[in-house]
Amino acid sequence: MEDKPKYGWYVKDLIIGFNIIGLIGLSAFIYGFLIDGIAQIFLIISGLAVVLVFLWPGIGMIILNLYLLRKIPKIDLIARMKALDEISNPQILDVGCGTGRTAIKIAKALKNGGHLFGIDIYSKMAISGNSLDTVQNNAIVEKVEERTTFKNGSAIDIPFENNSFDIVNVSSVLHEIHDPNGQDKAMKELYRVLKPGGYLYLSEWNRTSWQLIAFSGLCCFVFKHKDYWEKLLKENKFKNIIYENITGFGIFTVRK
Ligand SMILES: C[S@@+](CC[C@H](N)C(=O)[O-])C[C@H]1O[C@@H](n2cnc3c(N)ncnc32)[C@H](O)[C@@H]1O
Structure with missing residues (x-):
């Protein structure tokens, strides 16, 4: 290890x-x-x-x-996830967990019990060393292995029952599903696995933010404008949509 x-x-x-x-x-x-x-x-x-x-x-x-x-504190998604403190024993799903950079932070932040599940298709292009073994090993090193379970699975066919989770997080993943039908399918799956009243946290770079353009130049076109995600959320019946801009990276907090 x-x-x-x-x-x-x-x-x-x-x-x-x-x-x-x-x-x-x-x-x-x-x-x-x-x-x-x-x-x-x-x-x-x-x-x-x-x-x-x-x-x-x-x-x-x-x-x-x-x-x-260097963990610049400004992009601190966990601080924005108020539901982590509000719900006791929350069941959480991190979709596209990769090597666990966000998922393990969520697991570490659990104060009221609860369990974090993570799924990913483990695309090697997205992150170096991306694999089920890597994320499981990271969970052991970070001492959260007892409150985490990771497995293979896709956002467009989530391997869990309807109404399973209090909280679903999907960070910087949906832009990697390039076809709009796939993104719509993923949104329906996120809705399906959430319990009624459950929270979805969706974060993505905003195409027109100056920070993204400064970092990525013309590659900013890989990402969508925040209005695109807002429309897709609304079309898929999510409610109480709140958007927060964190230095060009945006996080939507919405409810089923
Ligand atoms: C930019 S990384 C973000 C990883 C992680 N969420 C984080 O915050 O570090 C995108 C991740 O999404 C995964 N991914 C891409 N398409 C996916 C899909 N259809 N279903 C599940 N995961 C997917 C990739 O394998 C990769 O691990």
Whole structure:
């Protein structure tokens, strides 16, 4: 067993790929100033385009990871999850738990008993070292293994009965389901597994926030505007919608 949890880097392979391509673009851009003729214009313009499209988000994603790994308190989702204190013995589901960075924090915050279940399809692209073994080991290292259970499962076919959970959390996951029908199916599944009156916490980067644009450049288009999620929540009968902007990362608190 490891003595430190391994939460991994978000999109590590993409970061490497983007930075390699970006540095090639930067080299072409600089080389453009050393030569003459039509090739000069071509190298400067195409090099600059590659820098903007690849190097900018490549470096931004490194900064973002460092920022998150240093646990900047501003992005503290757990402090926003008031239901964790209000409900006694809460049954909680974390959908897309990955290596457990958010799920284990929730489990640590449980003061009134309760149990946290986590599911994920364990996409390797999303987080380095993403696996069921990693999250289970992290739970042991963080001493929450007795109040956590992790298993394989997808947001669009959640492997639990109707009305099972007091609280469902889904952090930075739904944007990874690229097709709108899939997102709608996931929303229906989140609703189905919540108990009546239960709380859903849905967090995602907001496409038009300056913080996301600063970090990700054109890659901000991977994310949706917050109004998109609000509409989907309303269409799926969620009530009492509250939205809080946490430095560009938004958290919806809604109820079934
Ligand atoms: C950006 S990571 C966020 C992980 C975690 N929620 C956190 O806060 O650190 C996205 C996670 O969603 C998972 N994921 C993507 N599509 C999913 C789906 N359809 N069902 C369940 N998990 C999914 C990925 O495998 C990955 O672990």
